[in-house]
Amino acid sequence: MRYQPxxxxxxxxxKELNFQNRxxxxxxxxxxxxxxxAEFIASNTIDAAIISSxxxxxxxxxxxxxxxxxxxxxxYRNYIELxxxxxxxxxTQTNSFxxxxxxxxxxxxxxxxxxxxxxxxxxxxxxxQLQNADQILxxxxxxxxxxxxxxxxxxxxxxxxxxxxxxxxxxxxxxxRFSPRDLLIAISTSGETQExxxxxxxxxxxxxxxxALTKNNNTQLTxxxxxxxxVSDENQIHDNLxxxxxxxxxFMIDIITYTLLMNPTYNASYQKAQHI
Numbered sequence: 001m002r003y004q005p006x007x008x009x010x011x012x013x014x015k016e017l018n019f020q021n022r023x024x025x026x027x028x029x030x031x032x033x034x035x036x037x038a039e040f041i042a043s044n045t046i047d048a049a050i051i052s053s054x055x056x057x058x059x060x061x062x063x064x065x066x067x068x069x070x071x072x073x074x075x076y077r078n079y080i081e082l083x084x085x086x087x088x089x090x091x092t093q094t095n096s097f098x099x100x101x102x103x104x105x106x107x108x109x110x111x112x113x114x115x116x117x118x119x120x121x122x123x124x125x126x127x128x129q130l131q132n133a134d135q136i137l138x139x140x141x142x143x144x145x146x147x148x149x150x151x152x153x154x155x156x157x158x159x160x161x162x163x164x165x166x167x168x169x170x171x172x173x174x175x176x177r178f179s180p181r182d183l184l185i186a187i188s189t190s191g192e193t194q195e196x197x198x199x200x201x202x203x204x205x206x207x208x209x210x211x212a213l214t215k216n217n218n219t220q221l222t223x224x225x226x227x228x229x230x231v232s233d234e235n236q237i238h239d240n241l242x243x244x245x246x247x248x249x250x251f252m253i254d255i256i257t258y259t260l261l262m263n264p265t266y267n268a269s270y271q272k273a274q275h276i
Contacts, residue, residue, distance in 0.1 A: 191219030
């Protein structure tokens with residue numbers, strides 16, 4: 001039985017998600033008029049936190065009923081809760097123009113958002129799959145391929161049988177040799193990378209467990225995966241000078257690494273590998 005991608009249903013957990021994370025997880029269900037609402041709020045968070053729903057509807061050329069549906073789809077109880085939580089988010093933002101301070105703030109935003117998206121039960125299942133797998137294949141293309149190499153390298157140092165593949169042909173060849181006792185870790189920012197999807201489709205047919213590391217929900221990748229770990233989308237930082245698309249993935253790799261190294265056996269193997 002395949003585990004379902006992350007769905008946060010309890011009100012207490014939903015209150016911990018910021019606006020951009022809700023949009024990242026549930027934005028695919030929005031209509032065109034609801035997307036205009038989302039775009040307005042994302043670009044005008046301060047104004048959106050104080051204007052009435054009538055004014056918001058007028059600004060984006062839609063109706064009050066559309067605003068209500070928008071709030072429900074993003075798991076807000078109502079428009080008032082949306083505004084209350086937006087105000088809280090606005091109060092934590094910085095106005096520093098110093099480059100170091102600004103980047104420090106951006107890192108905080110990415111790390112905090114990724115932590116919000118991490119479901120503990122899903123993560124525990126992923127760690128269990130890692131520990132039980134005979135072989136681990138980590139695949140990714142482009143910048144995600146570099147992340148795949150880093151994750152696989154750390155796993156190997158801990159004594160786990162892991163291999164990173166960033167070439168699409170090799171991915172398909174390796175996947176065909178897998179078994180249900182192995183594990184495929186697929187890394188894709190969009191969740192729609194064709195080379196990765198083809199590899200997952202082969203693994204799926206062989207009944208090889210699949211774990212996805214991605215930024216988008218409701219994609220072909222999440223549909224193919226047994227376990228999905230979501231990371232923050234850097235697009236919530238509205239600064240085109242910030243181009244680190246892999247920061248949230250690397251943070252997730254640090255979480256995985258730290259968790260595994262709490263195991264004395266993995267820790268001993270890692271320390272030994274460090275001195276080779």
